[in-house]
Amino acid sequence: MLRxxxxxxxLGVLTVFGVSVVVFLIMRILPGDPLVAVLGSDGxxxxxEEQRTAYLTDLGLNAPLYQxxxxxxxxxxxxxxxxxxxxxxxxxxxxxxxxxxxxxIAALSVLLSWVVGIPVAIVSALRPNxxxxxxxRFLSIFFLAVPGFWLGMLIVLGLLFAFGYRxxxxxxxxxxxxxxxxxxxxxxxxxLGLGQAAYIARMARSSLLEVIREDYxxxxxxxxxxxxxxxxxxxxxxxxxxxxxxxxxxxxFVLAGSIPVExxxxxxxxxxxMFQAVSERDVFVMQNLVFLYAVVFVVLNIVVDILIAxxxxxxxxx
Amino acid sequence: xxxxxxxxAEAAVAAQQRPSxxxxxxxxxxxxxxxxxxxxxxxxxxxxxxxxxxLAPVIAPADPLTANFRxxxxxxxxxxxxxxxxxxxDVLSRVIHGSQTSLMVAVAAVLLGTTxxxxxxxxCGYFGGRFDLFSQRIxxxxxxxxxxxxxxxxxxxxxxxxxxxxxxxxITRIPFGGRVIRSVVLSVKEMPFVEAARGLGASHMRLMFxxxxxxxxxxxxxxxxxxxxxxxxxxxxxxxxxxGIPPPNPTWGNMLADSLNAGLVPPWWLVLFPGxxxxxxxxxxxxxxxxxxxxxxxxxxxxx
Numbered sequence: 001m002l003r004x005x006x007x008x009x010x011l012g013v014l015t016v017f018g019v020s021v022v023v024f025l026i027m028r029i030l031p032g033d034p035l036v037a038v039l040g041s042d043g044x045x046x047x048x049e050e051q052r053t054a055y056l057t058d059l060g061l062n063a064p065l066y067q068x069x070x071x072x073x074x075x076x077x078x079x080x081x082x083x084x085x086x087x088x089x090x091x092x093x094x095x096x097x098x099x100x101x102x103x104x105i106a107a108l109s110v111l112l113s114w115v116v117g118i119p120v121a122i123v124s125a126l127r128p129n130x131x132x133x134x135x136x137r138f139l140s141i142f143f144l145a146v147p148g149f150w151l152g153m154l155i156v157l158g159l160l161f162a163f164g165y166r167x168x169x170x171x172x173x174x175x176x177x178x179x180x181x182x183x184x185x186x187x188x189x190x191x192l193g194l195g196q197a198a199y200i201a202r203m204a205r206s207s208l209l210e211v212i213r214e215d216y217x218x219x220x221x222x223x224x225x226x227x228x229x230x231x232x233x234x235x236x237x238x239x240x241x242x243x244x245x246x247x248x249x250x251x252x253f254v255l256a257g258s259i260p261v262e263x264x265x266x267x268x269x270x271x272x273x274m275f276q277a278v279s280e281r282d283v284f285v286m287q288n289l290v291f292l293y294a295v296v297f298v299v300l301n302i303v304v305d306i307l308i309a310x311x312x313x314x315x316x317x318x
Numbered sequence: 319x320x321x322x323x324x325x326x327a328e329a330a331v332a333a334q335q336r337p338s339x340x341x342x343x344x345x346x347x348x349x350x351x352x353x354x355x356x357x358x359x360x361x362x363x364x365x366x367x368x369x370x371x372x373l374a375p376v377i378a379p380a381d382p383l384t385a386n387f388r389x390x391x392x393x394x395x396x397x398x399x400x401x402x403x404x405x406x407x408d409v410l411s412r413v414i415h416g417s418q419t420s421l422m423v424a425v426a427a428v429l430l431g432t433t434x435x436x437x438x439x440x441x442c443g444y445f446g447g448r449f450d451l452f453s454q455r456i457x458x459x460x461x462x463x464x465x466x467x468x469x470x471x472x473x474x475x476x477x478x479x480x481x482x483x484x485x486x487x488x489i490t491r492i493p494f495g496g497r498v499i500r501s502v503v504l505s506v507k508e509m510p511f512v513e514a515a516r517g518l519g520a521s522h523m524r525l526m527f528x529x530x531x532x533x534x535x536x537x538x539x540x541x542x543x544x545x546x547x548x549x550x551x552x553x554x555x556x557x558x559x560x561x562g563i564p565p566p567n568p569t570w571g572n573m574l575a576d577s578l579n580a581g582l583v584p585p586w587w588l589v590l591f592p593g594x595x596x597x598x599x600x601x602x603x604x605x606x607x608x609x610x611x612x613x614x615x616x617x618x619x620x621x622x
Binding site for chain 2: 014015018019021022023026027141142144145146147149150153154157160161252253255256257259260263274275278279281283286290293294297298
């Protein structure tokens, strides 16, 4: 187990390095002058050549690329995520202020996806081709096609029309005011949770159908174990392993999906910060946020892999 | 009777065995419809959407860009079935024209991304070795980003524009093409017919493109249709976040973004119709894709 964890962590470090290079390349090499982003194309044209060089040097953009990259990595290792061009708040502070809300949305949505997806999958796997199974299949196909942010806009509008209700837009403080926080995260979490539940239900259904046909399940039934216990104690634990892996991959769907969904609900999480950075073309904030999201995604998937290896000895000895 | 004329007999047999191209297509469609009627229905819907997109300038009742300040923010009525937006543009016409942009971007991005990925996967699977190892790492790095975030970063770095959006979405599709085609090639290249061709002295290029590539056509088509829906949703999300096709050109995503600027409470008709358009289109392409997958490769049922 220890060897497996060590190897997985080693690969993870390599992946984080690769990811940082990709982010750096996208933000620095692709055509598009960062100064245009800061000053606008009109402001650009009014610059003299010396002013331009001074600006670039000031921002550290005149150094050779490898120096820029090493500088960036050094800053990040020191916990300095830079500063927005347009706001006084440092990016690190912004992440600390906005991050928790997005983390709560993500956690609640994963919880919801399991609470909804798994029972639904059990029902439809035990009675394949029944009406319930058909309904489940239709809904899972439907939720794969509906954009989450649009569903979010509809929910906001619907609640407003029906009850004149609008979720609070500020004041998230889980410990101080759990009720306000819950109202802010519930909408985005439901939308993102249902989207994931569609994938989870699909995967759990086919995985259960496969496991139910295995010999040990038949043996349990033959011994006279009741049907519920067979599903709960014998079939489910094995059937859920691939679902856990999928859930880890879907975290990418949650992290990315929360950007437009938070915008639809007006929830002030990290996704909104990303939206702001994109619409202001704030290159450095964007660079750090994209890197942060990718690292979180990679780390969570390492955690999932280790969890799976811990649950399933076949993997850690393979 | 035809024994007297062997040449014409041969031609007659050939004609019997090999019906004309339209007839074969029709036959294939008929089998498709019998095998998966649901997919066939949604295939017809998808065809209608494509038709609407192609004929957009002809069937749209009004110009999608012309503001009409006497008709601002009107709910659906007889003159404007889907209502008008905050500067009086006809929403129905904008939704129709939006379909053109959405489909064009999605199809171009999926074709570009899947093709680049497929060629890369072909080379990886065929050559193997260090090149393959290196490529797999790069693909892994690319897949460490959630799709939408990678697309956002690229679209932002390149600046707004149709080609930017296509490129941004295409890059997120490359790893899928690469992985799937690579695994197909790994199994195909060990087959006897490839060995035979190699024994006859065929070059690498000839082996790759003449002998192995044709075996990749079915998985390629399956992959491309399966990813159309995802591409449409990413395009809409980019539009919604303001890094898609820049306004005033209507896309479903930037129409939804616009509706948020229409006031404190967005009018319901500005929210409802573009979203319904996205949902129906993605639903149609996804279900059509499922049917095509079942038809081309029954073993893949339930995967991809």
